[in-house]
Amino acid sequence: MENKSTNNLKKKCLLISPPELGKFLPRGILSIASFLESKGYPTFVVPLSHYLEPEIRYSAEKIRSVLEAVIQNNDPMLIGVSSLTADYHTSIEILKACKEIDETLITVIGGMHPTFLDIECIDLPYTDIVVRGEGEWTFWELVSALENNLDLDQIKGLTFKKNGKIKQTSDRPLGNLSQLPPLNFDLLPEEFVQKSYIMGMLSRGCAFNCYFCADKPFWKRVRQFPIMHVIKEMEILNHSYNNPMMGIEDNMVYIGSDHFSELCSEIKQRKIKIGSHFHVQTRVDSILNDQGLKDIEGTGIQHVVIGIESGSPRVLKLMNKKTSPKMIISACEKFRKYDLFPIGVWMIGYPGDTPEDQNKSLELLEFLLKRDLLKFASFSYFVPWPGTRFYNNPAQYDIEILEKDRSTWYYCQEGDRRVPMCQLKGFSADEMAACYLKGFELIDKYSAIPFWKRKKDSGTVSINFENLS
Numbered sequence: 001m002e003n004k005s006t007n008n009l010k011k012k013c014l015l016i017s018p019p020e021l022g023k024f025l026p027r028g029i030l031s032i033a034s035f036l037e038s039k040g041y042p043t044f045v046v047p048l049s050h051y052l053e054p055e056i057r058y059s060a061e062k063i064r065s066v067l068e069a070v071i072q073n074n075d076p077m078l079i080g081v082s083s084l085t086a087d088y089h090t091s092i093e094i095l096k097a098c099k100e101i102d103e104t105l106i107t108v109i110g111g112m113h114p115t116f117l118d119i120e121c122i123d124l125p126y127t128d129i130v131v132r133g134e135g136e137w138t139f140w141e142l143v144s145a146l147e148n149n150l151d152l153d154q155i156k157g158l159t160f161k162k163n164g165k166i167k168q169t170s171d172r173p174l175g176n177l178s179q180l181p182p183l184n185f186d187l188l189p190e191e192f193v194q195k196s197y198i199m200g201m202l203s204r205g206c207a208f209n210c211y212f213c214a215d216k217p218f219w220k221r222v223r224q225f226p227i228m229h230v231i232k233e234m235e236i237l238n239h240s241y242n243n244p245m246m247g248i249e250d251n252m253v254y255i256g257s258d259h260f261s262e263l264c265s266e267i268k269q270r271k272i273k274i275g276s277h278f279h280v281q282t283r284v285d286s287i288l289n290d291q292g293l294k295d296i297e298g299t300g301i302q303h304v305v306i307g308i309e310s311g312s313p314r315v316l317k318l319m320n321k322k323t324s325p326k327m328i329i330s331a332c333e334k335f336r337k338y339d340l341f342p343i344g345v346w347m348i349g350y351p352g353d354t355p356e357d358q359n360k361s362l363e364l365l366e367f368l369l370k371r372d373l374l375k376f377a378s379f380s381y382f383v384p385w386p387g388t389r390f391y392n393n394p395a396q397y398d399i400e401i402l403e404k405d406r407s408t409w410y411y412c413q414e415g416d417r418r419v420p421m422c423q424l425k426g427f428s429a430d431e432m433a434a435c436y437l438k439g440f441e442l443i444d445k446y447s448a449i450p451f452w453k454r455k456k457d458s459g460t461v462s463i464n465f466e467n468l469s
Helices: 027-038 060-074 085-101 112-116 118-122 136-147 190-195 215-219 227-241 258-270 290-296 313-318 325-337 355-370 429-445
Strands: 013-017 043-047 078-082 106-110 129-131 158-162 165-168 279-282 303-309 341-348 376-381 399-401 422-424
Touching: 013 027, 013 060, 027 043, 027 078, 027 136, 043 060, 060 085, 078 085, 078 136, 085 106, 085 112, 106 112, 106 136, 112 118, 112 129, 112 215, 118 129, 118 158, 118 165, 129 136, 190 227, 227 258, 258 290, 290 325, 303 325, 325 341, 325 355, 341 355, 341 429, 355 376, 355 429, 376 429, 422 429
Parallel strands: 013 043, 013 078, 078 106, 106 129, 279 303, 303 341, 341 376
Antiparallel strands: 129 158, 158 165, 399 422
């Protein structure tokens, strides 16, 4: 469990990513670790997927064996875990194992799920502290306070236990992203970085407010990283790890903005190699003008993931998507004009959706595929993620939760078939499943399976709507 760090000091902080992330680099906790290192606090990131074979449900015993070794080697003061709803069950197993290994360890959990459900998280006997919202500055102040035995009451963005009671400090204001250093990949095992799927980031937050997405409630507003952050990361990955960046992680890239144009210019001027499937995620209304599409030429960027969601104007309005089928067609025409491959992501079962609305989606999908306006496509079922309006009041939106185990919500299945985790008053789970299969029949018919799937995996989706708008 070695990294490329230039010193052999034991690490004060161990930040752990649940194994469900697979080969994807855990950017969030690596950013926190990089910030802590820059402030003089030795930190190591433990991507459990690097040490464990893939499983549908990870064994607590196997997780514990990895943690025992890394804790023994580093003797840390603090253990931190980042969690989404889909891997929360594993995150709490990690915290539990750490406390059983050494009850004096301070255990911390952060991420989207703990931010929205902090009381649920802090109620667990093996959770000491919850970090809510953006983590870098909160973690820095927390580690400094713990090291100096200071009170935590003045640290914004915390939920913790004090004298047998739960204490919630005020929310932390969003930080200045230019104060964060580029990612320090040396804080991860070298072999893991060499084999990871690594995405860059141009900004945090989204200016839009699609009701199915938890991004807006979490990040509040859009802030941009300096372009040289991601450029430096690209160059380090190429020169030190021979592993080109695979795409931009932002939920919303504004193609045609000065920020994006600067990225394209730097890639071309520096002749930076990018991954063969490098992609950006955007919206159909993000193409400010043709100049943004012209800027892409010569960068090596070929794929654009767009959240189409539905072909029904009524459902798009219910989603607060602020798009239309006409806008979708126009955007795809522009992408194809510049030899870009649009990848359309669609949703089934949003509250208010019906079989008739899904027929409109299928009609639009076939229209785009038949005319080569869409190169690839994928479907997903609606999920009422924490942080959205639907999570606490599903009945108000005629949502019936069929699967109570939240760990299965992202990939709920019966046998080898993916199924919805909820159904609607006017749209049953069986009807949703039938629409899902029809969608993939069209995708198969036009050989439009995205690069993140193998053909035999048709019906398997790798885009997470917990943080995608």
